Amino acid sequence: MVVALGAASGAAHADTVNFYNWSNYFPPELLKKFEQETGTSVVLDVYDSNETMLAKLQAGASGYDIVVPSDYMVPVMIEADLLEPFDASTLESFANIQTSFADPWFDPGRKYSVPYMWGTTGFSYDSERVPGGKLEESWKSFFEPPAELNGQVAALNDEIELWNAAAFYLGLDQCSESTEDAQKILAVLEKQKPVLAMYQSDGTIERMIAKEVIMHQQWNGAAHRTREQLPSLVYVYPKEGISMWQDNFVIPKGAPNKEGAKKFLAWVMKPENIAQASNFTGYNNAIEGSAEFMDEALSSDPAVVMPNEYADRLRPARDCSEKTRELRNRVFTRLKK
Numbered sequence: 001m002v003v004a005l006g007a008a009s010g011a012a013h014a015d016t017v018n019f020y021n022w023s024n025y026f027p028p029e030l031l032k033k034f035e036q037e038t039g040t041s042v043v044l045d046v047y048d049s050n051e052t053m054l055a056k057l058q059a060g061a062s063g064y065d066i067v068v069p070s071d072y073m074v075p076v077m078i079e080a081d082l083l084e085p086f087d088a089s090t091l092e093s094f095a096n097i098q099t100s101f102a103d104p105w106f107d108p109g110r111k112y113s114v115p116y117m118w119g120t121t122g123f124s125y126d127s128e129r130v131p132g133g134k135l136e137e138s139w140k141s142f143f144e145p146p147a148e149l150n151g152q153v154a155a156l157n158d159e160i161e162l163w164n165a166a167a168f169y170l171g172l173d174q175c176s177e178s179t180e181d182a183q184k185i186l187a188v189l190e191k192q193k194p195v196l197a198m199y200q201s202d203g204t205i206e207r208m209i210a211k212e213v214i215m216h217q218q219w220n221g222a223a224h225r226t227r228e229q230l231p232s233l234v235y236v237y238p239k240e241g242i243s244m245w246q247d248n249f250v251i252p253k254g255a256p257n258k259e260g261a262k263k264f265l266a267w268v269m270k271p272e273n274i275a276q277a278s279n280f281t282g283y284n285n286a287i288e289g290s291a292e293f294m295d296e297a298l299s300s301d302p303a304v305v306m307p308n309e310y311a312d313r314l315r316p317a318r319d320c321s322e323k324t325r326e327l328r329n330r331v332f333t334r335l336k337k
Helices: 028-038 050-058 073-079 139-143 159-170 179-195 204-209 220-227 258-268 271-281 308-313 322-335
Strands: 016-022 041-047 113-126 153-155 196-199 215-219 233-236 242-250 314-316
Touching (some): 028 258, 073 242, 113 139, 113 159, 113 258, 139 215, 153 179, 159 242, 159 322, 179 196, 179 322, 204 215, 204 220, 215 220, 220 233, 258 271
Parallel strands (some): 016 041, 153 196, 153 215
Antiparallel strands (some): 113 215, 113 242
């Protein structure tokens, strides 16, 4: 197996798949298994956000065979002509995809993608280090934390997740096109900024375990992996709403090894393989039959398997308009100045 950080260009040949993925989001031992079973090696490059990945591809980065965008990013990439259509239904193992994931709003009929992991984005805190040991199940705890947490809170460096969280907190439509709503969201984010230690999407697990911060906006799988070493961690499903997302494998336009990419995707969709990925990432997958291969610790963790009473708090990703995307980007740009 070849696992390398850096540009994939120039590394492509017939028996190599160049894989551009979120950091710490695919088990190295599963790549090794793929190589042993297929004879195809993998070169891995990583990113920290959908926007970083998109910007790199738009800037002309070539050589990647597989990338992993979230649901809302797939139609953006299709519209920008950045993806190769390949019709996932033609792949061996496609029949393993759970029905509810086979025909998603962001890629009807799965012409450009196959599912990887899915989950939620809330926030976590160390119950041993907060006043009274418990915080309200509300975005207020994150945006207006107790004074004792000043400088001990971290947010994701992600314009979508920050915008959505603030919108949910304010009771606003996450796809609002109103400049007035955008100003309200900015006001919440700017008010929070002085109490934050950082905006950072990488290293949320290690940061919480090392007790560098007490609270972190976090994906649920990362929260699960944190709790394995920090049992006092609590993952919060805010009462105002929580983002539900799906990540997907796609093949970039001009991929040098499209057939190798399709081989990899079909292989990953086998229940025993995707289960190994779930065990590593701490997230659920969309493949039927994978549960029997997954660790019991996943099914017993409320961060991974959401309690039924929180079902009405889920807010699935939506395809917001160009106007919303522009407002969201302007708010994030202003925030980060």
